[in-house]
Amino acid sequence: MKEHTGAxxxxxxxxxxxxxxxxxxxxxxxxxxxxxxxxxxxxxxxVGPSGSGKTTLLNIVGSLDxxxxxxxxxxxxxxxxxxxxxxxxxxNLHIGFIFQTFNLLPVYSVFENVEFPLLLLRQPAEQxxxxxxxxxxxxxxGDRAASRxxxxxxxxxxxxxxxxxxxxxxxxxxxxxPTANLDAxxxxxxxxxMQDLNRDLGTTFLFxxxxxxxVGYLRRTITLADGRVASDETGSAET
Amino acid sequence: xxxxxxxxxxxxxxxxxxxTLTVIAGTTLTVVMYSWIRGTEADIIRANANFNTGHVxxxxxxxxxxxxxxxxxxxxxxxxxxxxxxxxxxxxxxWVSRIRFGGLLxxxxxxxxxxxxxxxxxxxxxxxxxxxxxxxxxxxxxALVRGRLPSAPxxxxxxxxxxxxxxxxxxxxxxxxxxxxxxxxxxxNFAVVGTVEFGVTxxxxxxxxxxxxxxxxxxxxxxxxGEILGFLTTGIYDEELTxxxxxxxxDWIGSGGDEFEPVMGNLRQQSGLATTLDLAGAVSLALITxxxxxxxxxxxxxxxxxxxRRYGEMGLRLALGEPKGHIxxxxxxxxxxxxxxxxxxxxxxxxxxxxxxQEKGVNIEPFLKNASMMIFNVMRARVTTTSLFIGLVPGLLxxxxxxxxxxxxxxxxxxxxxxKELEA
Numbered sequence: 001m002k003e004h005t006g007a008x009x010x011x012x013x014x015x016x017x018x019x020x021x022x023x024x025x026x027x028x029x030x031x032x033x034x035x036x037x038x039x040x041x042x043x044x045x046x047v048g049p050s051g052s053g054k055t056t057l058l059n060i061v062g063s064l065d066x067x068x069x070x071x072x073x074x075x076x077x078x079x080x081x082x083x084x085x086x087x088x089x090x091x092n093l094h095i096g097f098i099f100q101t102f103n104l105l106p107v108y109s110v111f112e113n114v115e116f117p118l119l120l121l122r123q124p125a126e127q128x129x130x131x132x133x134x135x136x137x138x139x140x141x142g143d144r145a146a147s148r149x150x151x152x153x154x155x156x157x158x159x160x161x162x163x164x165x166x167x168x169x170x171x172x173x174x175x176x177x178p179t180a181n182l183d184a185x186x187x188x189x190x191x192x193x194m195q196d197l198n199r200d201l202g203t204t205f206l207f208x209x210x211x212x213x214x215v216g217y218l219r220r221t222i223t224l225a226d227g228r229v230a231s232d233e234t235g236s237a238e239t
Numbered sequence: 240x241x242x243x244x245x246x247x248x249x250x251x252x253x254x255x256x257x258x259t260l261t262v263i264a265g266t267t268l269t270v271v272m273y274s275w276i277r278g279t280e281a282d283i284i285r286a287n288a289n290f291n292t293g294h295v296x297x298x299x300x301x302x303x304x305x306x307x308x309x310x311x312x313x314x315x316x317x318x319x320x321x322x323x324x325x326x327x328x329x330x331x332x333x334w335v336s337r338i339r340f341g342g343l344l345x346x347x348x349x350x351x352x353x354x355x356x357x358x359x360x361x362x363x364x365x366x367x368x369x370x371x372x373x374x375x376x377x378x379x380x381x382a383l384v385r386g387r388l389p390s391a392p393x394x395x396x397x398x399x400x401x402x403x404x405x406x407x408x409x410x411x412x413x414x415x416x417x418x419x420x421x422x423x424x425x426x427x428n429f430a431v432v433g434t435v436e437f438g439v440t441x442x443x444x445x446x447x448x449x450x451x452x453x454x455x456x457x458x459x460x461x462x463x464x465g466e467i468l469g470f471l472t473t474g475i476y477d478e479e480l481t482x483x484x485x486x487x488x489x490d491w492i493g494s495g496g497d498e499f500e501p502v503m504g505n506l507r508q509q510s511g512l513a514t515t516l517d518l519a520g521a522v523s524l525a526l527i528t529x530x531x532x533x534x535x536x537x538x539x540x541x542x543x544x545x546x547x548r549r550y551g552e553m554g555l556r557l558a559l560g561e562p563k564g565h566i567x568x569x570x571x572x573x574x575x576x577x578x579x580x581x582x583x584x585x586x587x588x589x590x591x592x593x594x595x596x597q598e599k600g601v602n603i604e605p606f607l608k609n610a611s612m613m614i615f616n617v618m619r620a621r622v623t624t625t626s627l628f629i630g631l632v633p634g635l636l637x638x639x640x641x642x643x644x645x646x647x648x649x650x651x652x653x654x655x656x657x658x659k660e661l662e663a
Contacts, residue, residue, distance in 0.1 A: 064558060085562050092560025103555045107250040112243065117559045119240050164559075 011204070012038035012061055012172070017070035019056050019227075030056040032227035033070070038206065040171070043198045045207040047215055048224035054208035057224070058174045061206060062095050063087040075171060092120050096165030096203075098175035102157040104149040104164075110136065111145040114163045121168060135163035139193050155186030159193060166197055173197075175207045179214055191217045244569055248576070254549075255577065261541045262581025262638055263588065265534040266630035270589025271596070271620065272530050273629045276523040278597060278621035283519060284476050284506065286439055286615050289376050292509045293468025294481050295332065297325070297488070301498035302465065306509075309339040311420050311458060311465055315501055318464035328491070329484050331472055335373040336464035338363035338454045342417030342425075344397070344447060346405050355405040359397075361415070361447045363454025367392070376470060379435065379448075385409065386433025395449045398442065399434040407431050415447070419459035427457040438616045469503075481505035527629075534633035539641035547645055567646050574642035575635070582634030589630055596620035 017034045020027040031053045038044060046054040059065035060072050063079050064087075072079040075094055082090065091097075096117075104113045114135055118128040136142045139159040149157055158178060165173050175194070179187035191214055198205050207214060215221060223231040248255045288294055298306065301313040315321060322334050340361045348354040365371030366379075366389050374380065379388055384399040386409045395413065397405075407413070411431045419425045429449060436443055455461055469484070471477060488503040507513045549570075556566050600617035 062558065085564075088557070088560050088562040090560075091558065095560075097558040099555075099558075103551070105247065105552065105555070107247045108243075112246075116243070119243055120559060120561050122240075 011040050011075065012206075013071075013073045014057075014060070014067075015071045015073075017057075017060065017067040017072050019053070019060065019065070020068045029227050031060075031067070034224075034227070034229055035070075036222060036229060036232060038204060040204055041198065041202045042220055043195065043205050043218060044220040044222060045209050045214060045218040046222050046224055047208075047210055048230070049210065052224040053227040054224055055176055056227075058176055058206065058208050061172070062097060062174045063090050092117070093168070094171045096168070096170040096173040098158070098161050098165050098173060098178045100177035100180045102149070102154070102161045102181070104157055104160055106149050108148075109145065110141060110147050110149070110152070110160050113149070113160055114167050117164060117168045131167050131169075132163075135167040136160075138166070138197065139163045153186070154182055155189060158182060158186070158190050162190065162193055162197070166201070166203060169201065170203065172204045172206065175205060175209075177209055177211070178207065179209065179211045184213060187211065187213045241572075244573070245576075248573055254573070258541055258577045258638070259581045259584075262538055262578055262634045263585040265538050265637075266582050266585025266634035267589040267592065269531055269534050269633050270586055270626055270630045271592045273527055274589070274593035274620040274622050274626045275596060275618075276526055277623055277625070278593075278619045280516075280519050280523055281621050282615050282619060283515070287512060288470070288476055288506055289378070290437065290439060290442060292504075292506045292512065293335075293466075294471050294476050295469040295485055295488075295503050295505045296509060297321070297467040297469070297501045297503045298465065299499045300502050303502055303504070309341055309465065311338065311340060311418075311460060311463075312422060313499070314338070314420060314460060314463045314465045315467065316463050316499070318467060319462055321501060322467055325467065325469065325488075328488070329469065331480070332469035332484065333372045333472055334467055334469050335365055335371055335376065336451055336467050337373075338451060338458065338460060338463070338465045340417055340454065340458060340465075342415050344401070344405070345414040345416055346407065346411065347414065357401060357405055357445055359401065359415075359445045359447050360442070361417070361449060361454065363449050363451040366448070366450040367452065372470070377437070377448075382435040382437050384434045384436050386431075389432055389448075389450055392450060392453055393428070393430055394432045395429040395447050395453075396433040396435050397431055397448070398444065398446045399436045400443050401445045401447070402431070402434040404445075409433070413447075415449075415457060417458060419457075420463060421459060423459075425457050425459065427453075429453070440616055443616075467501075476506055478505070478507060482507075531629070531632050535637035535640075538633050538637040539644075541638070541641065544645075547648070550648070563650055567650070570642050570646045571639060574639050578635035578638035581638070582631050585634055586627060586630040590622055590626060593620040593622050593626060597622055 014037070015035050017031055018029070019031040020029050034057065046057055048054055056065065060067055060079060061074055063074060063082055066072070066080045074090065077090055079087070105116070111132055114132045115128050118131055123131070133142065136145055139162050141156060141159055141163065144152065144156065149160070152160065179190060182190060194205055195217055197203055207218070209215065220234045222229060297315065299313050299315055302310055305313065318336050322336060325332070325334050340363070342359055342361060344357050344359045345353050346355040364373045364377065366374065385402070386396070388396060397407070409432065412428050413431050414426055414428050417425045435448065455463065471480060482505050485503040485505045485508070492501055494500070507516055553566055557563065597620045600619040602617050
């Protein structure tokens with residue numbers, strides 16, 4: 001098991017987090033007094049309709065955004081107190097992202113796409129090569145390293161994105177609607193891969209989704225409505 | 240990391256090839272345009288200097304006032320002595336004496352009756368004086384179309400157009416009917432030994448060229464000259480040097496109010512050339528500035544669009560933990576690479592095109608049918624040292640500026656906003 005907590009011993013803890021965005025002369029409230037905590041190794045999901053605040057919450061946990069009020073602590077770091085460089089470093093070292101639209105860089109091969117986060121970490125070439133090969137094996141794409149994204153199916157692209165997210169062995173993977181662009185078969189395949197990674201590596205996964213197929217795999221389901229936590233349920237998931 | 244980014248740059252044509260092509264096009268056009276304008280300007284100066292004003296020109300005060308009328312009754316006397324004095328006082332100039340005259344050229348038939356006649360503008364130059372540089376200044380060896388240049392007294396060359404109009408044959412006798420310095424009628428026979436074409440419509444329409452001594456004899460102008468022209472030995476017109484030389488000479492002569500006093504003026508101060516040159520300078524500066532600015536805006540815009548369409552990629556890189564500063568610097572590095580490669584290639588192509596235009600030129604003769612201005616029929620570009628660098632302004636600076644400004648959006652936007660654009 002990896003070291004899951006930051007310097008202050010907290011993993012992910014949101015206390016009274018509110019996020020508003022200016023809209024015309026007023027403000028739109030994306031998150032309204034949200035408090036929740038995530039423990040290391042969780043396989044959790046934020047569910048709720050569009051506009052309920054799922055992506056905003058992921059952005060705050062991912063240190064891409066900061067709360068308007070309240071406190072968000074990720075791996076012992078208060079997100080609001082991080083300057084841009086420290087926030088980037090936190091993401092670089094500890095947080096992996098998976099997006100709805102895969103967001104692979106089309107001019108690079110599968111290998112190079114997965115290698116990119118390691119380049120930012122300035123890892124030696126041989127170490128990078130081994131880590132990328134390992135990540136691609138884990139998502140079942142060891143034989144597609146030289147392919148370009150346009151040569152892959154949607155499901156394969158999302159698996160590359162997963163490999164890119166886990167290649168640096170992060171403590172947290174944030175996945176924003178990871179199955180929204182996939183068919184049922186690929187959705188199950190992708191979720192199972194993430195489930196395996198969660199189990200084998202102890203990586204914490206936090207999804208935002210309204211895909212019932214994903215919800216079925218979650219061990220904890222946090223439902224958001226109008227920026228508030230409507231329910232927070234822990235239950236048995238599909239295996 | 241740098242290798243990784245360069246690999247991406249080379250593979251993504253929309254990031255490398257097309258922006259580079261745009262920079263190449265912009266730089267090429269700028270270099271050609273600049274060289275062309277500079278060439279035109281230099282040609283106007285050269286044509287006027289060689290055929291009309293010299294770099295400096297000495298005439299009597301009265302002749303200066305009526306120079307367009309070619310008033311030889313007001314010509315300089317003691318021209319040879321004055322030339323010797325000028326050579327001593329201003330050794331950085333080469334000096335030539337000339338006499339301009341107007342007249343009628345009469346071509347007799349076998350029985351001595353007029354077969355053809357035409358008004359002509361004549362130029363008496365030091366054709367037979369081996370020390371004189373006038374053959375070189377007027378580029379006579381290259382201007383020769385038929386026959387040969389005069390090699391003995393009594394021989395003239397005429398413009399090729401005049402030769403054809405008068406249906407002359409080599410060796411034909413032509414009688415010049417003009418007036419002497421003292422106002423009486425002058426007639427003198429010349430042998431037409433060749434034809435010339437200067438490439439200046441104002442001269443080629445109907446000019447004759449005779450040796451200065453022949454003209455002096457014909458017009459009763461012993462030791463006289465309408466004008467003494469000075470050419471800087473460097474061959475290049477220099478406003479400051481010529482202006483200083485004219486001032487020094489005029490100070491030395493002093494102003495006694497005598498209308499036959501010699502007065503020196505430089506090229507700018509003559510024949511309304513100051514206005515023409517100022518206007519040409521202003522127009523060319525405006526054209527170059529407008530062109531460079533327009534090209535800069537085009538290339539800046541290309542840089543802007545290039546960076547804007549990559550906001551998604553920027554968002555992804557931010558999400559993966561790349562600091563904004565690093566992304567910004569890599570964007571600038573890319574634009575420097577594209578700007579530099581495009582500018583170098585564009586400048587090379589531009590110089591090649593300008594060089595071609597310098598050597599071959601563009602014939603504008605059809606537009607100069609009635610022109611009286613001293614301007615070459617073939618307009619040429621001129622490749623200068625500045626031609627090597629002028630393209631860098633739009634090619635490199637504008638591209639970098641465009642990318643710098645568009646890249647600032649990375650700082651202005653929230654990281655989350657950039658990543659949202661990933662979903663677009």
